[in-house]
Amino acid sequence: MTDTLTDRGSPAMEAISLTKNFRLGPGQLIHAVRDVSFGLYSGAVVALVGESGSGKSTVAKLLAGQERPTSGAIRLGDQPVDLSSRKAFRQHKSNVQMVFQDPFASLNPVHTVRYHLSRPVRLHQGKRSAADISAEVNALLGQVRLTPAEQFAGKYPHELSGGQRQRVSFARALAAQPTVLLADEPVSMLDVSIRLEMLSLLDDLRKRLRLALLYITHDIASARYFADEVLVMYGGQIVERGPAEELTQQPAHPYTQLLVASAPDPDNLGSTLRTGAVRAGRPVGSADVASQGCPFSPRCPLADDRCRAENPPLQPVDPVLASTAVPASTTRSAACWHLPEAAAMREAAARAAMQ
Amino acid sequence: MSGPNWPAGSGPVLDISDLSIVYRTEAADVRAVSNVSLTLSAGEVVGLVGESGSGKSTLAYGACRLLRSPALITGGAVRYRGRRAAEPTDILRLGADELRQLRWREIAIVFQSAMNALNPVLNVRDQILDAVSAHLRMSKTDALEKTSTLLDLVGIPRSRLRSYPHELSGGMRQRIMIAMALAADPEIVIMDEPTTALDVVVQRDILAQIVELKERLGFSILFITHDLSLLLEMADRIAVMYAGRLLEVGTAAEIKREAAHPYTRGLLKSFPSLHGPRRDLAGIPGSPPDLRAATAGCPFLPRCQFGTQACEQIDMTLAAVGRGSDPPTPPARVASSADLAHLTACPFVLPDTPEPDGASPAGVKTAVAEFAEPAGREVSSA
Numbered sequence: 128m129t130d131t132l133t134d135r136g137s138p139a140m141e142a143i144s145l146t147k148n149f150r151l152g153p154g155q156l157i158h159a160v161r162d163v164s165f166g167l168y169s170g171a172v173v174a175l176v177g178e179s180g181s182g183k184s185t186v187a188k189l190l191a192g193q194e195r196p197t198s199g200a201i202r203l204g205d206q207p208v209d210l211s212s213r214k215a216f217r218q219h220k221s222n223v224q225m226v227f228q229d230p231f232a233s234l235n236p237v238h239t240v241r242y243h244l245s246r247p248v249r250l251h252q253g254k255r256s257a258a259d260i261s262a263e264v265n266a267l268l269g270q271v272r273l274t275p276a277e278q279f280a281g282k283y284p285h286e287l288s289g290g291q292r293q294r295v296s297f298a299r300a301l302a303a304q305p306t307v308l309l310a311d312e313p314v315s316m317l318d319v320s321i322r323l324e325m326l327s328l329l330d331d332l333r334k335r336l337r338l339a340l341l342y343i344t345h346d347i348a349s350a351r352y353f354a355d356e357v358l359v360m361y362g363g364q365i366v367e368r369g370p371a372e373e374l375t376q377q378p379a380h381p382y383t384q385l386l387v388a389s390a391p392d393p394d395n396l397g398s399t400l401r402t403g404a405v406r407a408g409r410p411v412g413s414a415d416v417a418s419q420g421c422p423f424s425p426r427c428p429l430a431d432d433r434c435r436a437e438n439p440p441l442q443p444v445d446p447v448l449a450s451t452a453v454p455a456s457t458t459r460s461a462a463c464w465h466l467p468e469a470a471a472m473r474e475a476a477a478r479a480a481m482q
Numbered sequence: 483m484s485g486p487n488w489p490a491g492s493g494p495v496l497d498i499s500d501l502s503i504v505y506r507t508e509a510a511d512v513r514a515v516s517n518v519s520l521t522l523s524a525g526e527v528v529g530l531v532g533e534s535g536s537g538k539s540t541l542a543y544g545a546c547r548l549l550r551s552p553a554l555i556t557g558g559a560v561r562y563r564g565r566r567a568a569e570p571t572d573i574l575r576l577g578a579d580e581l582r583q584l585r586w587r588e589i590a591i592v593f594q595s596a597m598n599a600l601n602p603v604l605n606v607r608d609q610i611l612d613a614v615s616a617h618l619r620m621s622k623t624d625a626l627e628k629t630s631t632l633l634d635l636v637g638i639p640r641s642r643l644r645s646y647p648h649e650l651s652g653g654m655r656q657r658i659m660i661a662m663a664l665a666a667d668p669e670i671v672i673m674d675e676p677t678t679a680l681d682v683v684v685q686r687d688i689l690a691q692i693v694e695l696k697e698r699l700g701f702s703i704l705f706i707t708h709d710l711s712l713l714l715e716m717a718d719r720i721a722v723m724y725a726g727r728l729l730e731v732g733t734a735a736e737i738k739r740e741a742a743h744p745y746t747r748g749l750l751k752s753f754p755s756l757h758g759p760r761r762d763l764a765g766i767p768g769s770p771p772d773l774r775a776a777t778a779g780c781p782f783l784p785r786c787q788f789g790t791q792a793c794e795q796i797d798m799t800l801a802a803v804g805r806g807s808d809p810p811t812p813p814a815r816v817a818s819s820a821d822l823a824h825l826t827a828c829p830f831v832l833p834d835t836p837e838p839d840g841a842s843p844a845g846v847k848t849a850v851a852e853f854a855e856p857a858g859r860e861v862s863s864a
Contacts, residue, residue, distance in 0.1 A: 178681035179652070288769050289534070318533040319708055320752050323765030345681055348756040352763065375756055389686040390756045393711040396735050 137205070138166030139339035140190065140223065140307045145199035147185055158418075159185045161363040162199075167307055167339035172330075174342045174354035174371065176386070180416075182363040183343045187309045190341070191225045192216060203307070221251040224300035228312035230292035234284040240295050241280040244268070247302035267298040271328060290321040297332070308333070311343045326353050348390050351375040356458070359383050362415075362422025365441065369459035379444040379461040381469050382423045388476065421464070429465045429472065439464045493563070494521035495669055495702055496545070496589075497570075501558035503537075503544045506551075510774045514540040516726045517558070519800070521822070522670065524565075527696065527703045529717030529734075531710050531749070535770055537726040538706050539594070542672050546589055547573060547581055564588050564669035586617040590663035592656075594674045600647040600655055606633070607643040613662045632661040636691060653684035660692065664699065671696075672704045677712075689716055710749050714738050719822070722746050725771050725781035727798050732824035740833035742803045742826040744786045780828070787838055788831050800825035804832050 147160040160182045167173055175183045188194040190201060192210050201208040203222055209215045227233040234243060244264045254260050268276035271294040284292055293313060300308055310329065314322040326349065333340045342354055350357050350371060357374045359367040359382065367380040378384045416422045421439055424430040441460040463469055498520045504511040514537045522528050532538045543549050545560045555574060562584065563570035576584065593599045600609060610629045614620070620628065630640050636657040647655055656676060663671050673692070677685040693716060696703060705717060713720050713734065720737045722730040722745065730743040741747050748766040755761065768785035771777065779794040780786070786793070803824045 178683060290769065319710065320533060320749060320766040321769070323752050323754075323763055324767065327765070347682075348754045351756055352754040352760070372760070385683055387756055389682040391682075391709065391711040391715055392757050393714040393738065393750075393753070393755060394758055395715055396738060 136168065138202075139169045139204065140167040141165075141202040142186070142190060143200045143202065145186065145189055145201070146197045147182075147189060147194060148197045158363050160189065160196075163360075163363075163365055164199075165358055165365070165368070167341055169306065169339050170333060170337045171356070172333060172340045172342050172354040174344060174350035174357045175360060176344055176347050176350050176357055177360035178345060181360040183360050184311055185363075186360075187225060187311050187341065187343055190307070191223055191309055192219045193225075217250070221303045222305055223307045223309065224303050224305040226293075226296050226300050226308065226310045226313050229316050230289055230296055231284075231316070233296055234292055236284050238283070239280065240268070240273075240282050240284075240287075243295060243299050244280075244302055247299055251303040263302070267302055270301060270332065271295070271298045273298070289317050290325060293317060293325060294328070297328070301332070301336070305338065307339045307341070309341045309343070312345070313342070314349070315344065315346065322349070329353075346390075347375060347386050359386065362417070364422060364438075364462065366423065366463070367461040368441070369444070373459060378473065379459070379466055379469060380423075380463050381427045381429055381465075381472070383461075384469065384473055384476070385426075421462070429463075429468050431465075433464055437464075438462075442466070493523065495524050495562065495564055496522040496704070497559075497561040497563075498541070498545050499559050499561070501541065501544065501560060502556045503540055503549065504554050504556055506554050507774075512773045513726050513776070514553070514773060515544060517798070518723075518726075518728050520721055520728065520731070522702050522704055523822075524669075524702055525696070525700055526719065527693075527705060527717045529713035529720040530704060530706045530723060531708065531713055531720060532723035533708060533770055535773075536723045537773075538723050539674055540726075541723070542591075542674060542704060542706055545573065546585060546591065546672070547576070548585075548591070562588065562670075566669075586613065586663075586668065587666040588668055589670045589672065590666065590668040592659050592663045592671060592673045592676045594676075595679055599659055602647050605644050605646050606638075606650075606658055609647075609658070610662055610665065614665050617666050628665070632665055633658075635664060635695065636661045651684075652680050653688060656680065656688055657691070660688075660695075664695065664701075667699065668701055670702050670704065672706070674706045675708070676705075678707070678709075685712075709753075710737075711753050711755075722749070726773060727781060727827065728800060728825075729782065729827045730825065731800060732803075736803075736824045740803070740824070742824070742831060742833045743782075743828045744788050744831055745782045748785075788828075788835070790830065792830065796829060798827045800827055801829065 143164050145160055145163045146158075149157045149159055151157055163186060165173065175186060177183045185194065189196050192208070195210070203219070208219055210219060241264055244267055245260045248254055248260050248263045252263065254263060264280055265276035268274065268279055273279040273291060273294050279291075287295065313329065314325045317325060329340065330353065332338060342350065344350055347357070354371045357369065357371045358365050359374070359380065361382045367374065367378070367383045374383065375387060378387050415425060417424045417435065420435040420437055421427070421430065424434040427434065439462045441462045444459045444461050444466060498518060501515055501518050502513070503515040504513050518541055520528070530538045530542065540549065540553070544553070544555055558574070560573040561570045562573055566588070571580075571584075573584065604612070607629055610632055611625055614625045614628050618625070618628070630643070633640055633643065638654060638657055638661070642650070642654070650658070660676070676692070677688055680688065689712070692703070705713065707713060710720070714737065717734050719731065719733050721728050722737070722743065724745050730737070730741065730746045732740075737746060738750070741750055745766070748764070751762070751764045752766060754763060766785055771781050771784065779796055780798060783789045783793045803826050
């Protein structure tokens with residue numbers, strides 16, 4: 128896994144110091160995305176994990192060209208992304224496609240599956256003859272395993288299950304023959320028993336078509352299984368990044384630790400949830416994201432005056448502190464002033480869980 | 483028995499027996515709930531897990547008579563016996579006035595999607611006041627005081643009384659829903675996916691709060707969700723529902739360690755775990771059956787790895803799970819629905835029955851096996 132991350136070549140798409148502010152009112156700004164940089168690589172999955180409002184969907188919209196960054200740059204291959212003309216915008220769209228969370232809302236209820244797929248085939252592949260388009264639509268449906276294709280092509284969204292609709296969304300994205308696929312919570316609206324099938328389909332597609340895949344999710348457990356690299360966002364910034372297995376097993380940043388500890392743990396039958404013994408100490412309704420200093424400082428048990436004043440940059444997680452069970456790699460970094468203390472906090476929590 | 487200090491676990495407060503509900507359409511009846519029996523004891527958390535369309539919400543709403551036409555209860559009984567009721571009552575036979583007495587005061591519901599369940603043009607105070615004055619007889623001053631104490635209960639500062647729903651976070655809105663449900667000190671709280679739309683950190687805060695309130699106030703919870711991993715952590719007993727039927731009922735430990743029904747086993751292998759070693763994942767291929775068609779035998783058969791011809795004939799009654807080296811014959815039927823034994827609807831598969839090799843009904847298994855490997859190793863030449 129580590130070698131995938133170190134020698135994966137040049138990125139298919141790159142975000143360089145992306146920043147996006149939204150204006151709320153006179154003098155009021157929301158810093159939705161702050162100085163975010165990362166690369167997407169052909170055939171690899173990068174997961175963007177964070178809570179709602181952390182800016183992860185805004186990052187996807189910036190990459191897709193739906194929103195223009197306040198500052199920073201996006202590169203596709205070795206070219207800077209140009210969205211100045213309609214033609215350039217369409218060109219960008221045919222390289223970078225998005226899949227949305229809600230398959231019930233992202234398909235038009237008055238159109239058939241065939242209509243949803245033949246439009247992008249015409250627009251992006253330039254096919255004109257009805258026979259060509261029809262053959263391509265059937266091939267796309269086959270790729271997402273909606274067979275027999277002829278039967279599905281004539282259906283309306285309401286005739287399909289949630290999983291089938293999401294497959295149509297995948298097929299629609301693939302119709303543009305993109306190099307980059309941005310999947311914004313592609314499985315979180317689906318039933319648990321179907322999610323895995325959808326993720327394995329996505330996994331299969333990115334391998335076969337060598338797609339560079341950005342997987343946006345709030346479910347860090349699925350990122351562990353599905354992604355090569357995980358980026359954790361909080362308050363519009365990347366607070367920790369690293370190889371998926373390492374990051375989820377040895378979370379360095381206090382926020383990542385909280386995220387991992389909050390995920391349901393089916394092995395924990397004697398959970399503190401059952402006895403009602405724990406109550407989170409955080410007062411409800413307090414400001415969750417600090418506008419100054421480290422964004423996580425209002426919720427962080429380690430926060431001190433420095434954290435509240437200065438925003439920590441991403442810095443390498445010291446490999447000496449990582450336990451020997453998981454080999455540390457150089458790509459692992461976290462934005463925290465108190466990484467040694469955070470590591471000690473993690474070890475203490477692990478020891479407490481063992482007892 | 484009907485004293486205020488009725489000890490926990492002394493008998494079911496809610497006893498659903500043999501309940502069947504259909505949605506009547508011109509073409510055919512959609513059998514949303516078929517012959518379901520389930521009990522909820524005092525102070526207990528029972529989890530009801532199933533995919534969307536499995537009938538779990540229909541079951542819970544039907545038990546409170548909250549369903550409207552075209553839903554139709556075609557059979558069964560729902561007996562309620564709370565601390566304040568001397569005699570058990572059959573909810574299905576109550577008149578409109580008696581139902582009104584029962585709802586909210588005895589059985590309260592926290593509805594799905596807190597985002598939409600609150601009235602956007604009422605502030606928090608009026609919202610809760612509405613519920614309080616509709617169901618409790620008290621003066622305006624008392625009702626206002628009650629509203630404030632309810633907010634205290636769920637940890638929302640009183641300064642939020644004048645806030646409108648859009649000014650609150652998803653977690654706070656959900657807390658207000660919970661506060662409203664607890665307004666009349668109910669015996670049973672039905673929670674329909676109360677945390678599904680929330681972030682994991684907020685979800686855990688709220689679940690911890692729910693359990694803490696349950697311990698303090700002593701109500702019972704029927705917790706509806708599609709997330710089995712959540713139930714394993716917080717439910718006392720878990721009922722697995724599929725295509726309108728219960729397939730397995732057991733304690734959280736039984737479901738986790740000795741799951742008998744193939745569907746439950748499939749569900750357990752469907753979610754990636756964050757803790758512990760990576761394990762092989764295998765979803766459940768296929769999709770749930772169409773409930774319009776009356777089918778004999780097991781509804782899970784088309785997706786089942788263990789399926790045989792005999793499955794087309796079985797009647798889907800729950801029976802105690804056979805143990806150890808018992809021969810794979812149908813185990814003894816349990817007579818009472820109140821029996822809290824580990825029950826399964828599958829007479830052929832025992833907890834220790836090994837998975838059949840290569841009998842996967844669809845081609846999904848091979849793809850999943852690849853997926854279980856650390857992904858992306860072969861792309862290093864990129």
